[in-house]
Amino acid sequence: MCLFCKIVAGEIPSTKVYEDDTVLAFRDIAPMAPTHILVIPKTHIPSVDGVTAENSAVVAHIFEVIPGIAAAEGLTGGYRVVSNCGPDAGQTVPHLHFHILGGKQLRTDMA
């Protein structure tokens, strides 16, 4: 089972900020901004490369819940949503996740 599947299963603790039947959001263990949250599907999808017509509904649902998570965090000035896919992007956990970053003026040099 991958690290984030273990978090979904409760085998590894996390600081949850949102949960429903298909999606979990929790605080990143090494935050890069005042707010740094990871939003993941509860089902294992390895990365953006693993999104298909069969499983994309959960990705749509993730984006449906993100605005509410951001609002609950007080990110009135905006925020960034990032998904690293593969080694060139620096993906370190092989379970699809979307970073929500905010709470400060973020750098604009994304690459």
Ligand code: 5GP
């Ligand atoms: P990636 O580098 O794959 O885009 O993002 C993985 C993220 O998971 C990193 O920001 C890292 O800090 C976070 N992370 C790694 N292990 C854990 C953990 O055990 N718990 C939590 N909450 N975050 C983790």
Ligand code: ZN
């Ligand atoms: Zn997984």
